[in-house]
Amino acid sequence: MIFWGVTLNLLSGFETTLLIFGLTLLFALPLGLLVAFGAMSKFKPLRSIVKIFVWIIRGSPLMLQIIIVYYVPGFMFGAPITTRFVAVIIAFVINYACYFSEIYRGGIESIAHSQSEAGQVLGMTKGQIFFRVVLLQVIKRIIPPMSNEIITLVKDTALARVIMVVELIMEAERFSNSGMIWPLFYTMVFYLLFVGILTLLFGFIEKKLNYFRA
Amino acid sequence: MALLEVQNITKRFGTDEVLRNVSFSLAEGETLAVIGSSGSGKTTLLRCLNFLERPDTGCISIRGEVIYDAAVSQSYNDSYIQQNRLHFGLVFQSFHLFPQYTALQNITLAPELLAQKRPDYGANKKRILHEIQQEGLHILDQVGLSAKCGFYPHQLSGGQQQRVAIARALALKPDILCFDEPTSALDPELTGEVLKIIRELAQKNTTMIIVTHEMRFAYQVADQVLFMDEGLVVEHGSPQAVFDNPSNERTKRFLERYFSDE
Numbered sequence: 178m179i180f181w182g183v184t185l186n187l188l189s190g191f192e193t194t195l196l197i198f199g200l201t202l203l204f205a206l207p208l209g210l211l212v213a214f215g216a217m218s219k220f221k222p223l224r225s226i227v228k229i230f231v232w233i234i235r236g237s238p239l240m241l242q243i244i245i246v247y248y249v250p251g252f253m254f255g256a257p258i259t260t261r262f263v264a265v266i267i268a269f270v271i272n273y274a275c276y277f278s279e280i281y282r283g284g285i286e287s288i289a290h291s292q293s294e295a296g297q298v299l300g301m302t303k304g305q306i307f308f309r310v311v312l313l314q315v316i317k318r319i320i321p322p323m324s325n326e327i328i329t330l331v332k333d334t335a336l337a338r339v340i341m342v343v344e345l346i347m348e349a350e351r352f353s354n355s356g357m358i359w360p361l362f363y364t365m366v367f368y369l370l371f372v373g374i375l376t377l378l379f380g381f382i383e384k385k386l387n388y389f390r391a
Numbered sequence: 392m393a394l395l396e397v398q399n400i401t402k403r404f405g406t407d408e409v410l411r412n413v414s415f416s417l418a419e420g421e422t423l424a425v426i427g428s429s430g431s432g433k434t435t436l437l438r439c440l441n442f443l444e445r446p447d448t449g450c451i452s453i454r455g456e457v458i459y460d461a462a463v464s465q466s467y468n469d470s471y472i473q474q475n476r477l478h479f480g481l482v483f484q485s486f487h488l489f490p491q492y493t494a495l496q497n498i499t500l501a502p503e504l505l506a507q508k509r510p511d512y513g514a515n516k517k518r519i520l521h522e523i524q525q526e527g528l529h530i531l532d533q534v535g536l537s538a539k540c541g542f543y544p545h546q547l548s549g550g551q552q553q554r555v556a557i558a559r560a561l562a563l564k565p566d567i568l569c570f571d572e573p574t575s576a577l578d579p580e581l582t583g584e585v586l587k588i589i590r591e592l593a594q595k596n597t598t599m600i601i602v603t604h605e606m607r608f609a610y611q612v613a614d615q616v617l618f619m620d621e622g623l624v625v626e627h628g629s630p631q632a633v634f635d636n637p638s639n640e641r642t643k644r645f646l647e648r649y650f651s652d653e
């Protein structure tokens with residue numbers, strides 16, 4: 178009976194974990210593409226700014242970024258971010274968009290320029306070439322590095338606790354603080370199951386895209 | 392009036408002059424073969440015609456109308472270039488088919504996208520797409536591949552891929568179809584099927600510019616031959632004139648090297 182009680186409690190923490198995970202993906206995947214375009218821009222000032230920004234974000238701990246997003250607007254501008262959860266999402270989205278952008282950039286630059294030229298001589302616009310010719314080939318190429326990064330995100334959600342957002346591990350710690358240690362270890366099952374499902378999903382997508390070679 | 396008129400095209404990459412004052416004209420239905428050793432500027436010439444490169448000097452006219460003038464090339468926007476590209480088709484040396492599309496989809500993709508600009512597209516979408524589909528199948532049949540319409544590029548041989556690439560270029564009905572060494576990436580036993588298709592196109596009076604190392608083929612198919620060396624047109628004339636009676640030393644040496652191998 179205790180087991181079910183603990184499980185239910187952990188599930189509520191896990192819900193927060195999943196929410197951080199899902200919202201981060203929802204915003205960071207498209208934002209990362211924008212950042213990638215910025216990093217590939219022909220306009221040098223934009224390219225430089227984006228590259229410096231990516232360097233700062235990738236070069237500092239996500240934990241620190243979460244703290245900065247939560248406290249700095251309040252200290253400096255008197256405009257505090259009202260909920261801890263929103264701060265976590267903002268920090269995660271920015272951080273992951275930067276990592277995703279580098280994966281996108283690698284993928285886009287690895288698709289031979291000749292594919293774009295083939296589209297050009299057929300009278301296609303830049304947008305048509307990107308969406309109808311290049312994109313699917315990029316997706317196929319970036320699935321392995323993307324799945325790596327997305328699996329890392331699952332576990333990074335545990336960092337939300339640094340500003341007291343009660344995710345799975347923090348939920349379990351409430352038990353260990355009162356002397357019951359096993360729920361902390363039990364959280365591992367949640368992570369493993371979820372990552373297992375994701376792994377199957379990525380395998381499925383990879384298989385789906387196996388109908389062509391690029 | 393000539394269908395295509397190329398006047399004094401020059402192209403530089405940095406200080407390297409890849410094309411120097413290249414001029415020629417081509418009448419409707421004619422086939423021009425461009426020969427010369429690698430690095431002579433043949434491919435750059437085709438890339439200029441297809442606006443993949445912009446010449447530094449010179450003009451290109453179609454049916455007497457100037458479509459490219461290097462002097463004002465800054466003023467050409469993307470959509471102008473896109474529009475005028477459609478006068479030309481280009482078949483690449485290594486095909487560059489779209490791997491995620493079937494043979495038929497490779498052919499119909501660009502016509503479908505272009506059709507979206509038609510004013511009646513919204514009203515007749517279904518019929519228009521059906522027509523493009525039928526036309527695609529018809530062209531695929533012309534290159535002898537109707538049985539392969541649902542195959543993806545990686546499931547086709549090199550020769551078949553190149554035939555699909557030719558069909559893809561034909562589908563947009565270009566005024567002038569350009570080939571950039573269409574058989575150079577193929578195993579010797581596969582060149583025949585591609586050359587056969589090009590020969591059939593010549594018989595149907597398709598206007599073509601063919602950059603090739605297949606001298607015998609150029610001799611048989613071309614109406615004009617252009618020999619290029621270091622970016623210059625060194626010799627230009629009928630196949631008989633260029634191959635049988637070359638007047639320039641460089642042409643002679645080039646041809647000797649070729650035919651001594653055979």
